[in-house]
Amino acid sequence: MCAYTTVVTVVVILLCANSNQAKCKGFVFPRYTIEILNGIGPEICVRCKSKDDDLGRHYVAFEQAYYFSFRVSFLTLFYCSASWNGRTEYFDAYNVRSEDSIFCRENGCCCSWKLTPDGPCLFIKASGKHDRCHPWKPKDENIVKLVR
Numbered sequence: 001m002c003a004y005t006t007v008v009t010v011v012v013i014l015l016c017a018n019s020n021q022a023k024c025k026g027f028v029f030p031r032y033t034i035e036i037l038n039g040i041g042p043e044i045c046v047r048c049k050s051k052d053d054d055l056g057r058h059y060v061a062f063e064q065a066y067y068f069s070f071r072v073s074f075l076t077l078f079y080c081s082a083s084w085n086g087r088t089e090y091f092d093a094y095n096v097r098s099e100d101s102i103f104c105r106e107n108g109c110c111c112s113w114k115l116t117p118d119g120p121c122l123f124i125k126a127s128g129k130h131d132r133c134h135p136w137k138p139k140d141e142n143i144v145k146l147v148r
Contacts, residue, residue: 024109029071034093035112037065040084048080048093072096082115089136091120
């Protein structure tokens with residue numbers, strides 16, 4: 001009876017710890033969805049990559065979005081480029097080592113980014129807005145080569 005009580009207690013604790021990720025699929029390595037919303041203009045070209053995957057070029061109309069999903073691991077990093085009007089900028093759509101990943105988990109394992117001319121803005125569940133904004137990443141030649 002004592003072993004059964006211990007197992008039930010551990011299961012309840014794990015479920016409670018996992019309750020803030022109700023929309024997350026997978027306990028240890030949950031499935032994340034990235035949304036990239038065009039808040040820039042008529043059409044942008046978005047290209048996202050990880051170390052292992054190149055998701056290709058996607059053309060996104062104004063106020064429309066591009067989505068992709070993946071299972072997170074201890075080293076997950078997806079970085080993207082956004083191109084419009086002859087300009088190309090770069091940002092991290094998901095970095096497991098970034099504080100932004102905490103906000104994504106709180107949002108049900110969804111990272112919703114609204115791209116603006118000044119940089120990407122992450123959706124924050126508490127405010128209900130894309131108000132965690134970052135400047136575009138510096139144009140490091142190594143990253144530029146990887147994303148092109």
